Amino acid sequence: MSIQLSPIIAGVMNWGVWDKNLNTREMNHLIHLFYENGITSFDHADIYGGYTTETAFGKAWANSKIAREKVQFISKCGIQYVAESRPENKIKHYDYSKEYIISSVENSLKNLQTDYLDVFLLHRPSPLMRANEIAEAVEKLKADGKILSFGVSNFTASQTALIQSKTEVSFNQIQFSATHHEAMLDGSLDYMELHKIQPMAWNPLGVAFRENTDQTFRLRQLLAKLVEKYGVGADIILLAWVKQHPANILPVAGTINVSRIQQLMKAQTLVLDTQDWFAIWAEPMGHRVP
Numbered sequence: 698m699s700i701q702l703s704p705i706i707a708g709v710m711n712w713g714v715w716d717k718n719l720n721t722r723e724m725n726h727l728i729h730l731f732y733e734n735g736i737t738s739f740d741h742a743d744i745y746g747g748y749t750t751e752t753a754f755g756k757a758w759a760n761s762k763i764a765r766e767k768v769q770f771i772s773k774c775g776i777q778y779v780a781e782s783r784p785e786n787k788i789k790h791y792d793y794s795k796e797y798i799i800s801s802v803e804n805s806l807k808n809l810q811t812d813y814l815d816v817f818l819l820h821r822p823s824p825l826m827r828a829n830e831i832a833e834a835v836e837k838l839k840a841d842g843k844i845l846s847f848g849v850s851n852f853t854a855s856q857t858a859l860i861q862s863k864t865e866v867s868f869n870q871i872q873f874s875a876t877h878h879e880a881m882l883d884g885s886l887d888y889m890e891l892h893k894i895q896p897m898a899w900n901p902l903g904v905a906f907r908e909n910t911d912q913t914f915r916l917r918q919l920l921a922k923l924v925e926k927y928g929v930g931a932d933i934i935l936l937a938w939v940k941q942h943p944a945n946i947l948p949v950a951g952t953i954n955v956s957r958i959q960q961l962m963k964a965q966t967l968v969l970d971t972q973d974w975f976a977i978w979a980e981p982m983g984h985r986v987p
């Protein structure tokens with residue numbers, strides 16, 4: 698089944714105790730703000746907030762009065778994290794057993810207060826994953842109406858092909874930005890385009906505002922000029938840079954800033970001049986385009 702996600706996705710990773718620690722009222726406000734600005738898809742994972750953020754979001758969602766079919770919920774499973782709620786985990790590891798996948802999705806549904814996930818992703822590849830077993834879990838979850846579509850996250854092309862040989866893979870959520878462009882050079886994005894797998898990009902702004910290095914300093918100087926030229930914020934230019942790649946990438950935006958959220962959809966229509974696109978690529982590399 699093909700699922701239509703919004704052109705920009707709202708990332709929920711930092712809404713809870715891992716960072717912003719928003720209360721139910723604040724999360725409810727944020728859900729409405731994204732929704733009213735055309736951003737209807739929300740990206741979760743079971744582990745966010747040490748397995749607590751889905752529950753916090755679910756309480757806010759239940760109060761939102763927005764019809765379920767108007768939004769899309771994405772969630773992930775597989776990372777067994779060392780957390781208070783999982784004292785049995787002595788070391789971070791991955792679990793992709795059929796039983797664990799199914800129980801993790803059922804937990805996410807309960808926590809998010811919903812009957813189904815629009816998109817269910819395996820969070821990170823595991824050396825011990827077995828494609829047959831994963832496919833059995835996915836097919837059962839689909840047959841039971843608990844997930845509408847399935848994908849992976851942080852998978853290479855060959856890891857994706859392995860899973861795809863047993864069950865349909867519709868999405869791959871990867872790290873991709875002007876400062877992390879490996880996926881467009883190592884064949885990952887080509888593979889997705891070829892196999893009609895929709896890419897999502899996490900951390901789409903990269904380290905542009907997070908790190909102070911020679912490269913990010915020069916990138917920000919370049920962005921300041923482009924802000925003048927295009928009349929939009931530097932974050933919008935970086936999101937448009939991601940969206941301009943032909944693989945039809947959906948950026949997963951992490952901001953919770955009201956004025957930034959109101960501007961996000963401008964990245965959907967902004968088309969950068971080709972030379973500006975290449976200049977943005979070149980700056981973080983610290984050398985000329987090859």
Ligand SMILES: NC(=O)c1ccc[n+]([C@@H]2O[C@H](COP(=O)([O-])OP(=O)(O)OC[C@H]3O[C@@H](n4cnc5c(N)ncnc54)[C@H](OP(=O)(O)O)[C@@H]3O)[C@@H](O)[C@H]2O)c1
Pocket residue numbers: 707708709710711740741820850851870871898899900901902903906930931932949950951952953954957
């Ligand atoms: N699949 C995976 O393995 C994986 C891994 C990591 C994350 N994710 C997903 O990806 C989502 C987004 O990740 P991310 O938070 O790294 O995304 P991001 O959109 O690249 O970064 C968001 C951060 O940038 C800041 N920011 C935005 N515009 C700015 C500007 N103009 N100047 C300075 N700072 C600015 C935001 O602060 P303000 O809030 O103040 O705007 C926020 O702290 C997560 O929520 C999660 O859903 C997935």
